[in-house]
Amino acid sequence: ESQLNPGYNFENFLEGDSNRLARSAGMAVANKPGGTSFNPLLVFGGVGLGKTHLAHAIGVEIKDKYPEKTVLYISAEKFTQQYIESVKKNTRNDFIHFYQLIDVLIIDDVQFFSGKSGTQDVFFHIFNHLHQNGKQVILTSDKAPVDMQDIEQRLLSRFKWGLSAELHTPDYETRISILRNKLYRDGVEMPEDIIEYVAKNIKTNVRELEGAVISLIAQSSFNKKEVTLELAQQIVEKFVKNTKREVSIDYIQKVVSDYFQMDISTLQSKTRKRHIVQARQLAMFFAKKYTKASLASIGSQIGKRDHATVLHACKTVDNLCETDKQFRKYMEDLNKKFTQ
Ligand code: ADP
Ligand code: MG
The missing domain is CATH 3.40.50.300 (P-loop containing nucleotide triphosphate hydrolases)
Known part of the structure; x- marks a missing residue:
């Protein structure tokens, strides 16, 4: 087998x-x-x-x-x-x-x-x-x-x-051909403007692209709804909402420094003051959690650190969350800001 x-x-x-x-x-x-x-x-x-x-x-x-x-x-x-x-x-x-x-x-x-x-x-x-x-x-x-x-x-x-x-995220042309191919194989015809609308708005991955087209096909063939642009919009919106929007490292640094009431430059500085170090470690932790950036790239964007520093930061955050209630609360508060 x-x-x-x-x-x-x-x-x-x-x-x-x-x-x-x-x-x-x-x-x-x-x-x-x-x-x-x-x-x-x-x-x-x-x-x-x-x-x-x-x-x-x-x-x-x-x-x-x-x-x-x-x-x-x-x-x-x-x-x-x-x-x-x-x-x-x-x-x-x-x-x-x-x-x-x-x-x-x-x-x-x-x-x-x-x-x-x-x-x-x-x-x-x-x-x-x-x-x-x-x-x-x-x-x-x-x-x-x-x-x-x-x-x-x-x-x-x-x-x-x-x-x-x-494998990178598919570009627009590839998304269009994947959609056309899927429709063709299922023997479904769909107006061109709808195919383009879906391809323009679902960018993150192929599975979602296929999910959206399957919903469209189901709506039109089982519910006998006409496939209009409005219907496509509703379906696309559902798919886009369900995916965690990718937050940027800049955004993470802004949210973390606002939360601790410091400037981004302070967050990135070389100081060893404990609360600043912890804020920076949290920023690295969330960058690893919520972006696709490599450790090296996270480090270079958050105060020109190397990948080992980022790895250490992530481990430290994990450990502190286990041992320090106050720190855990910081982490949870911030986490809500990235997930809601
Ligand atoms: P991964 O394993 O990377 O999470 P999958 O291989 O499960 O992704 O792909 C998700 C869906 O997208 C599958 O249904 C797959 O057939 C489809 N898919 C991905 N890439 C392509 C492609 N280049 N052409 C057609 N379908 C694709
Ligand atoms: Mg897989």
């Missing part, structure tokens, strides 16, 4: 500027599994940008070209559960052996391994074995290897051996 979903293939993975590199790398790997320098191939990007789809597409294509090869798709979460189960049942060696016999191993959402040292260790051994034997490994993650946390250095360095390809 390969666990592959044939509905996720290259044909319906539409190409655009936002995914061209990752898609082409995926095709190259599918043509010559284990035979390119893209080993492992790591596809990374935010939610709903197509990581799982692309991972399946590569597997499906390989199965098609090389039916004799064993291909396995598995989520990092399921891999972890299987591993834990094998330890309980004393079958850890069988577990390792099973994975070492696979020709093409696809593991989705490897960020799930973070902090799980046993799973990382077993995966490290499986990875080495596969790689040495010219087998292909394909991984997806919500972050680039440099931004992954609580993953052992030796694994991170393996992740960087091959190619890391990012």
Whole structure:
């Protein structure tokens, strides 16, 4: 059982500027599994940008070209559960052996391994074995290897051996073609101005774009409503509202410094005064929580600090929230400002 979903293939993975590199790398790997320098191939990007789809597409294509090869798709979460189960049942060696016999191993959402040292260790051994034997490994993650946390250095360095390809948020043209394709496959006609309206207003990810179009199709075919621009507006509004709007690092610094009644320049200053340091650490913590910026970029925007300082700030905030009631209240008050 390969666990592959044939509905996720290259044909319906539409190409655009936002995914061209990752898609082409995926095709190259599918043509010559284990035979390119893209080993492992790591596809990374935010939610709903197509990581799982692309991972399946590569597997499906390989199965098609090389039916004799064993291909396995598995989520990092399921891999972890299987591993834990094998330890309980004393079958850890069988577990390792099973994975070492696979020709093409696809593991989705490897960020799930973070902090799980046993799973990382077993995966490290499986990875080495596969790689040495010219087998292909394909991984997806919500972050680039440099931004992954609580993953052992030796694994991170393996992740960087091959190619890391990012899936970006789709540009307008790509959004239009994804919408058209979806409508076409469902045999639904939709006025051009509505397609454009949806593509213009839903920008964050493909899953939402598809969600909006599915709602539109449902409204028109089940409720027999005419698909008007008003209907499209209502539906789009629902989708846009439901997504946490992305807050900027500037906005976070403004909210935090206002809350503590200080200037942004004070928040960013080099002082070691405790309440200023804590305000700055909270700003870094929220920037990590609510933006997609890398640790390095958060650090450079909040007072020219390095990524290790940001990492330390996030850990400090976590710790203080556990031990200091007053601090926890600051964090919760601020958190409300970013979530409401
Ligand atoms: P992720 O794993 O990154 O969260 P998914 O692979 O689950 O994202 O993609 C979310 C949805 O968007 C899926 O239904 C997928 O088919 C669709 N999708 C993503 N990228 C594309 C694309 N380039 N062309 C067509 N559909 C896409
Ligand atoms: Mg996914």
